[in-house]
Amino acid sequence: MELNIITQMIPYMVLFSAAVAVAVAVAVAVSDPVVVVDNFLQCLTQDPNATNSDFVFTPNDKNYSSVLESTIINLRFASSTTPKPLAIITPLTYSHVQYTILCSKHFKFQIRIRSGGHDYAGLSYTSNLQTPFVVIDLKELRSITIESGQNAHVWVETGATLGELYYWVSQESQNLGVVAGTCPTVGVGGHISGGGFGNMMRKYGLAADNVIDARIVDANGRLVDRKSMGEDLFWAIRGGGGGSFGVVVAWKLNLVYVPDKVTVFSVSKTLEQGGSSLFNKWQHIGHKVSQDLFMRIIIQIGLNDTGNKTIQVTFNSMFLGSADKLIETITDSFPELGLQEKDCTEMRWIETVLYFDNYTKGDSIDDLKERGPEPKIYFNAKSDYVKQVIPEEKLEEIWKWCMEGDNPVLVMESHGGKMSEIEETTIPYPHRKGYLYNIQYVEFWGNESSGKRRISWMRKMYEKMTPYVANNPRAAYVNYRDLDLGVNYDSKTSYSNAMEWGNKYFGDNFKRLAMVKGVVDPDNFFFFEQSIPPLITSTTDEDKINVIGSYL
Ligand SMILES: Cc1cc2nc3c(=O)[nH]c(=O)nc-3n(C[C@H](O)[C@H](O)[C@H](O)COP(=O)(O)OP(=O)(O)OC[C@H]3O[C@@H](n4cnc5c(N)ncnc54)[C@H](O)[C@@H]3O)c2cc1C
Ligand SMILES: *[C@@H]1O[C@H](CO)[C@@H](O)[C@H](O)[C@H]1NC(C)=O
Ligand SMILES: *[C@@H]1O[C@H](CO)[C@@H](O)[C@H](O)[C@H]1NC(C)=O
Ligand SMILES: *[C@@H]1O[C@H](CO)[C@@H](O)[C@H](O)[C@H]1NC(C)=O
Ligand SMILES: *[C@@H]1O[C@H](CO)[C@@H](O)[C@H](O)[C@H]1NC(C)=O
Ligand SMILES: *[C@@H]1O[C@H](CO)[C@@H](O)[C@H](O)[C@H]1NC(C)=O
Ligand SMILES: *[C@@H]1O[C@H](CO)[C@@H](O)[C@H](O)[C@H]1NC(C)=O
Numbered sequence: 001m002e003l004n005i006i007t008q009m010i011p012y013m014v015l016f017s018a019a020v021a022v023a024v025a026v027a028v029a030v031s032d033p034v035v036v037v038d039n040f041l042q043c044l045t046q047d048p049n050a051t052n053s054d055f056v057f058t059p060n061d062k063n064y065s066s067v068l069e070s071t072i073i074n075l076r077f078a079s080s081t082t083p084k085p086l087a088i089i090t091p092l093t094y095s096h097v098q099y100t101i102l103c104s105k106h107f108k109f110q111i112r113i114r115s116g117g118h119d120y121a122g123l124s125y126t127s128n129l130q131t132p133f134v135v136i137d138l139k140e141l142r143s144i145t146i147e148s149g150q151n152a153h154v155w156v157e158t159g160a161t162l163g164e165l166y167y168w169v170s171q172e173s174q175n176l177g178v179v180a181g182t183c184p185t186v187g188v189g190g191h192i193s194g195g196g197f198g199n200m201m202r203k204y205g206l207a208a209d210n211v212i213d214a215r216i217v218d219a220n221g222r223l224v225d226r227k228s229m230g231e232d233l234f235w236a237i238r239g240g241g242g243g244s245f246g247v248v249v250a251w252k253l254n255l256v257y258v259p260d261k262v263t264v265f266s267v268s269k270t271l272e273q274g275g276s277s278l279f280n281k282w283q284h285i286g287h288k289v290s291q292d293l294f295m296r297i298i299i300q301i302g303l304n305d306t307g308n309k310t311i312q313v314t315f316n317s318m319f320l321g322s323a324d325k326l327i328e329t330i331t332d333s334f335p336e337l338g339l340q341e342k343d344c345t346e347m348r349w350i351e352t353v354l355y356f357d358n359y360t361k362g363d364s365i366d367d368l369k370e371r372g373p374e375p376k377i378y379f380n381a382k383s384d385y386v387k388q389v390i391p392e393e394k395l396e397e398i399w400k401w402c403m404e405g406d407n408p409v410l411v412m413e414s415h416g417g418k419m420s421e422i423e424e425t426t427i428p429y430p431h432r433k434g435y436l437y438n439i440q441y442v443e444f445w446g447n448e449s450s451g452k453r454r455i456s457w458m459r460k461m462y463e464k465m466t467p468y469v470a471n472n473p474r475a476a477y478v479n480y481r482d483l484d485l486g487v488n489y490d491s492k493t494s495y496s497n498a499m500e501w502g503n504k505y506f507g508d509n510f511k512r513l514a515m516v517k518g519v520v521d522p523d524n525f526f527f528f529e530q531s532i533p534p535l536i537t538s539t540t541d542e543d544k545i546n547v548i549g550s551y552l
Contacts, residue, residue, distance in 0.1 A: 037086050040103055040104070040109070040134075041056060043099070044096075044103055046099065049095045055089060055096055057088040058086070064088065067137065068084065070374075071118075071125075073117055074122055074378065076378050077121075077125070085112065085133050087135070089135065090137045092140050094141075094223050098223060099221070101217055101221045110133040110527060111133065112135045113243050114136065114138065115242075116185060116188070117187065118187060119190060120380075120480055125137075127529075136247060137159075138157070138187075143155075146172045146176075153255055154178070161185050163353065163369070165188060166350060167350065169255060170350035170365070179253075179254075180198050181207070182199060184368050185371065185374055192207045192238070193237060193241060194479035199318040199352070202291045202415070203291040205419060205422055208238040209238075209422060210253050211254075212254055213252035214229075214238075215250040216229060216245070218245070233520050236517070238427040239428040240428040240478075243531055244517060244526050244532040245516070245520060259321060264347065265339065265345070267337060270313075272310060278336055281334060281336050282295060284389060285334055287436045287437065288333075288416055290333075291418060292321055292329075294319075294414065295414055296315075296411060296413040296414070297314065297316070299411075301402065315337065322346060323346050326339075326344060327341065350365050350368075351365060354368075378448065380442070380451075380454055381440055384476070386438075387435055387436060388436075389436065401461050405443060405458070410440070411440045413437055420433040424508075424509070428512075430508065431507070435475075438477060440480055441462065443457065476501075478506070478530075483529060485501035485505075487501070488527070488528070491527040495514045495533045498532075502514070513532045514534065515537060518534040518536040521534060
């Protein structure tokens with residue numbers, strides 16, 4: 001199928017050059033931007049599959065705003081001053097993606113690719129750069145094809161949400177599960193491109209560790225799969241962050257076995273109830289316990305028994321087994337938690353999706369296939385990793401800094417297990433052996449006016465945490481995108497400038513990512529504030545590939 005499409009594109013490319021000459025002449029003669037867009041739209045109509053324009057939205061269309069806003073999660077990027085796209089394309093077939101790439105390239109428009117729209121900096125639908133841009137919104141491409149039995153796997157198109165994917169896989173068999181994140185509205189496209197962690201990562205690794213094939217449209221508009229894209233590009237798209245290498249239109253994922261019943265619990269302790277020493281114990285054992293046990297910690301401001309503000313430490317957990325077995329495991333490794341049967345709930349794996357998303361009011365698993373409700377809110381976040389336990393006596397200080405925030409949430413997830421068995425070079429995600437847990441700092445707010453204060457608190461908190469977290473380089477998670485770490489100023493920003501943030505996300509893998517980029521997108525078409533810059537190390541393609549080969 002892929003080959004067919006590539007050959008279909010060849011006659012098109014010839015046609016395209018002639019058509020383009022006309023379009024350019026018009027664009028140069030008339031500088032009205034609307035005319036430029038019209039020509040871009042004309043360009044798209046050369047796609048034999050563009051039989052109507054139902055998949056194209058420009059600011060003149062009455063549905064433009066609703067389509068644009070539909071998956072904006074972070075309200076910080078939904079204001080009237082947020083830069084908006086010239087057009088939104090919602091492809092109905094892969095050729096719509098291919099022609100959008102070719103036409104955008106010709107008109108020198110940038111591309112923003114959106115699957116679930118959860119990007120922390122809104123980079124899937126807005127731009128801080130001056131160049132006009134077009135959004136490719138994949139929400140209509142979301143078919144899911146499941147193959148059960150031995151080597152169970154799924155082909156999922158990238159416009160699907162994690163919730164839809166989880167739902168349909170669990171419908172196929174209640175003993176099949178997908179390894180990915182805990183938020184059901186997150187998009188499969190961006191999430192897996194950046195790694196993707198969730199409550200089975202200690203047993204099965206990241207979502208990206210479970211990718212076995214992919215279909216992408218590359219910078220030349222070609223639709224390629226694992227075989228035709230080659231192992232270097234296939235390596236880069238599994239964790240190198242979305243948007244730098246092409247438009248992923250479908251992933252093939254390994255499915256994993258989940259037992260009939262799994263067990264969840266959520267136990268909260270204030271400082272007065274010994275929260276700090278429990279936290280300390282968790283630091284020592286969370287990454288070492290059975291791989292069936294995932295324990296994350298949520299730190300929030302709570303109230304103690306006399307109504308005074310305190311820190312609340314919540315142990316939020318999933319165990320791939322029965323409640324009895326869980327209590328046995330905790331009694332062995334973490335008796336201080338005092339976990340009891342009444343704290344534990346056995347449920348089907350699919351039900352844990354609702355549990356971890358804190359659903360309320362009788363929501364059912366059927367709601368997962370409705371892709372909602374989108375959690376629209378103002379938020380800001382940063383990430384860190386911890387490699388050495390934070391001394392217990394320092395915790396008081398950290399809690400004090402938390403209390404200075406309005407309503408901060410710190411989420412920490414134990415690594416270890418499969419996460420540290422996988423080599424740091426296997427895929428671009430580098431934070432493996434020796435990493436105890438990650439920290440996500442988040443502030444949510446509902447009123448625009450407090451944004452400045454929240455963001456400034458978080459920057460201070462991040463500064464103060466420096467002695468306690470992984471450093472040189474400080475480690476960050478690309479799926480928790482943070483533009484404070486550094487940005488590309490324009491498409492000429494060099495690899496060495498980008499190293500400052502690139503090494504935080506990818507460690508030594510950043511260089512290899514930049515070399516792959518130099519081969520597959522040397523002109524930096526897929527360019528944005530934190531895209532991987534091309535590192536061009538040699539003049540011929542053959543040499544470049546050899547260089548990558550010798551780097552491995
Ligand atoms: C409420 C919430 C909960 C979250 N929970 C988790 C969690 O449990 N675990 C975890 O690891 N992360 C989690 N995240 C982070 C999430 O994984 C990232 O924000 C992820 O990038 C979102 O993917 P998306 O498709 O929804 O986002 P988008 O905003 O659509 O895309 C994110 C980035 O990927 C690019 N991109 C999107 N689709 C494609 C594609 N098809 N091909 C190429 N590039 C693409 C975009 O251009 C953008 O740069 C959460 C985020 C939120 C807001
Ligand atoms: C525009 O939105 C309306 C109302 O939601 C819907 O009925 C209509 O089909 C949409 N049109 C297109 C082209 O998407
Ligand atoms: C384009 O349309 C034709 C027939 O209408 C179909 O066979 C082909 O698969 C489509 N191409 C893509 C890339 O969807
Ligand atoms: C609640 O917190 C306040 C302030 O830290 C403290 O003085 C008080 O003893 C706490 N009360 C209880 C019941 O823990
Ligand atoms: C704790 O709460 C009580 C009653 O609400 C209040 O009088 C007291 O000042 C508070 N103490 C602290 C340390 O905040
Ligand atoms: C989950 O929901 C409950 C009730 O709606 C709320 O009190 C609690 O704070 C929520 N927890 C989280 C972690 O959001
Ligand atoms: C937002 O906060 C400002 C300043 O504190 C206040 O004046 C305003 O009423 C708030 N708006 C809403 C909708 O709560």
